[in-house]
Amino acid sequence: MGRIVYAAAMSHVLYPDYYGQNVGPHGRRMVEDLIAVVRDMGRTLVATAPDALVVVADDHLNVFSFDAIPALCVRVGRSVNRMVQDDAIEFDRALDGLPERYPVHEDLANVILEKGMQSGFDFAASWSAPLDHAFLSPVSTLYGDRPVPPLVPFWVNCFVTPQPTAKRCFEAGRHIARVVAEGPWNVAIIATGGLSHFPELSLARVGQSDPVFDRRIVKLMEAGDDDAMTALTAKELHESGSHELLNWLVLLGAVSPARARVRFFGEMGRVDLAALEWDVA
Amino acid sequence: MSRYETNVLLYRLKKDAVFRDRFRADPRRTLADADLTDEEREAFVRWDARKLNDLGGLLHLLISIPGLGAH
Numbered sequence: 001m002g003r004i005v006y007a008a009a010m011s012h013v014l015y016p017d018y019y020g021q022n023v024g025p026h027g028r029r030m031v032e033d034l035i036a037v038v039r040d041m042g043r044t045l046v047a048t049a050p051d052a053l054v055v056v057a058d059d060h061l062n063v064f065s066f067d068a069i070p071a072l073c074v075r076v077g078r079s080v081n082r083m084v085q086d087d088a089i090e091f092d093r094a095l096d097g098l099p100e101r102y103p104v105h106e107d108l109a110n111v112i113l114e115k116g117m118q119s120g121f122d123f124a125a126s127w128s129a130p131l132d133h134a135f136l137s138p139v140s141t142l143y144g145d146r147p148v149p150p151l152v153p154f155w156v157n158c159f160v161t162p163q164p165t166a167k168r169c170f171e172a173g174r175h176i177a178r179v180v181a182e183g184p185w186n187v188a189i190i191a192t193g194g195l196s197h198f199p200e201l202s203l204a205r206v207g208q209s210d211p212v213f214d215r216r217i218v219k220l221m222e223a224g225d226d227d228a229m230t231a232l233t234a235k236e237l238h239e240s241g242s243h244e245l246l247n248w249l250v251l252l253g254a255v256s257p258a259r260a261r262v263r264f265f266g267e268m269g270r271v272d273l274a275a276l277e278w279d280v281a
Numbered sequence: 282m283s284r285y286e287t288n289v290l291l292y293r294l295k296k297d298a299v300f301r302d303r304f305r306a307d308p309r310r311t312l313a314d315a316d317l318t319d320e321e322r323e324a325f326v327r328w329d330a331r332k333l334n335d336l337g338g339l340l341h342l343l344i345s346i347p348g349l350g351a352h
Contacts, residue, residue, distance in 0.1 A: 060341045065296075066289045086298060087347030159341055203334040203343060 002183040003280075005048040007255045009248045010038055010264075010275040012057065012192035014137045015094035022090075022207075023270050030266045034273045035141055037264040041277060042142035050188035052105035053149050054176060056250045057134035057192045058158035058243070060091070070124030071164045072172055074116075075153035076109045083130040094137040102131070102139075105150035108187065112152065112179050121175050129155070138192045149188070156250060158193070158243040159201065166232040169246045173253020180254075191251035193244025197271035200238055207270050210240040214265075214272040217245065221260035221276060226252055255280055284337035286316045290325065291333070291342035294349065301347065 013019075014035050019027030045053075062083055064070060079101050085092055116123045135153055154176075157163050164172075180187045195217075196210040213236075220228045229252055237243055255278045264275040290312070294301050304311040308326045317325070324332040330343045 060345070061292060061295070061339055062345075065292050066285060085295075085345075089345040091345075159339065198340055201334075201340040203331050203340055206340070206344070 002180045002185045002187060004177065004180055004189055004254060005050055005186045006045045006188035007251060007278040007280050008041055008276060009191040009251050010138055011194060011273045012134045012137050013091050014038060014141045018090040023268060027268050027270065030268050030273060034264050034266065034275060037275050038138065038141045039144065041263060041275060042144065045142055045188055046146055048188060050149050051185040052108045052152055052187050054152040054154060054187060054189040055135050055139060056154045056156060056247045058156050058247055060132060060134065062132045063129045069157055069160045070155065071157050073124040073126055073155040074109050074113045075104060075129055076106065076113060076125050077104050077127045078106055080104050080151060080153060081130040082136060083132045091133045094133045098136055098140050102148055103150040105152050108185055109152045111183060112176060115179050116175055119175060121172060134192050138190060156246045158246050163234060163246060166246065166249050167230045169249035170230045170253035173250040177254045189251055189254050191247040193247050194242060195272040195274050196241040199241035209269060209272045211267045211272055213240040213242060218262060218265060218274060222262060224257050224259035226256050287321055287333065287336060287338050288342060290315060291338055295342055295346045
């Protein structure tokens, strides 16, 4: 019987130059402190020796075009490439120098997809979508030079209206937990993104965050209050700039009823940064 | 509002370097066949990113177009 052996969520622009340029020395120092914590979390993750690492993250209009935007998408296939973007935005310069290709845990990805179809989750499947900073910045920080286990990338549409609901994301996480429990693998799962930034996805509000909202949701996760988390509305997420919490809601479903432990929380102004772990052992 | 067309064009500007170069050289001509309102077309031609955002252009596209990113 399989089990989830490690679970964590963290902000996903782990790139000091970005904050140095856009926030200043204070921002650079804060993300460097976060990176040190995430590296330490990586030591715990590596010690659990997972057979697969599920990474729940979002697309920043890098991968999926307006031809089709999947609400929830499982990456299948045998391997997945790092995204290549000419003159990439600073976020994605965090990808420079990383390996070009990563293994996919094909069997787990297929089972999540196939059992989803049998139980009411008609996830999209992609054989070709590459990974941007939302996936690889945390993975590369957690693993450093150590080998990365086979991945199961899982996308949530966080930015293109209409997004899946908080409740639906949580239930997708419950599905992943059931699949893991029924399978033979030890699985780690991380969710990435946040905390609040880019409220209302408004260019005029770039540079703002909502620390009151962020403090509230971190407390809810520490308390294991899944009811309150799944009751978050699209309006609340949009107004506070917490779109990427939808990724975290998938993880919450996967680990429920575990409670979060805060490893890092920092209010930067432009974005609030966090890293949390869940006791799943 | 042609939200779909606006975002299709923004995505193409991000991903298609040849199209992006044509747009930068002559935006009005490059968008001549695009299904845009007059307001959207003018926002593209003047590259008024905030206006495009107000008209439904997605933030993550507007901030990530090489050479035009409004970040």
